[in-house]
């Protein structure tokens with residue numbers, strides 16, 4: 442067995458490469474449930490994507506060593522769309538089109554066994570300590586009034602979760618995938634871009650709305666909800682933007 446090569450780290454897991462596999466290793470025994478749920482979700486998405494041009498790394502193993510749970514999948518060689526965007530800013534328009542086409546293809550899939558995005562958002566908003574009960578009620582009422590759809594939503598769709606190589610387009614990091622309203626997923630992507638790639642956030646939303654024939658207000662109606670859901674992560678550098686979005690009632 443060769444050496445581990447660390448690819449990424451977060452509060453709850455590390456991702457490393459070893460012997461042609463990508464391994465997500467949770468750093469505490471208490472993450473058993475998260476690990477198993479992420480693995481099941483990934484497996485369900487794998488099943489869903491069999492007939493799509495979008496590929497996902499095959500999940501190979503769930504294991505536990507010294508109390509640390511991990512998920513092993515094929516390591517996909519190639520560059521992430523984030524890397525491609527950073528290296529070739531002149532091609533941004535082409536990448537944005539591709540990015541939106543991939544997301545639209547995901548939304549065209551159907552996986553009835555996945556749990557509902559709306560239930561997750563409801564739980565997240567209810568558990569928020571940072572906003573008062575009146576605000577929570579307002580957000581939950583808004584969420585409840587949104588059209589209920591059952592489209593496959595990635596939940597973290599961003600350029601760093603796409604890997605492109607000669608074999609095709611791979612989408613990774615499916616742990617947050619749910620079935621729900623595509624506009625909620627688009628609002629979530631817009632939020633992630635505002636936080637991490639602000640220069641492409643507006644062009645993304647404009648282009649998505651034109652390509653899909655969706656009204657911008659319809660996506661914007663989700664912004665207070667996705668902002669509240671993101672507040673759960675408790676990242677101090679995000680707080681100002683999220684609180685501002687939560688308070689905006691009408692974007693028109």
Ligand SMILES: Nc1ncnc2c1ncn2[C@@H]1O[C@H](COP(=O)(O)OP(=O)(O)O)[C@@H](O)[C@H]1O
Pocket residue numbers: 448449450451456463465498514515516517518521601602604613614
């Ligand atoms: N199967 C894989 N093949 C190749 N690289 C991967 C794979 N899984 C993850 N990575 C790399 O590790 C990074 C982090 O993994 P990811 O599952 O996206 O977790 P997170 O974004 O939550 O940290 C990715 O952005 C990618 O660069």
Ligand SMILES: [Mg+2]
Pocket residue numbers: 601602613614
């Ligand atoms: Mg990722």
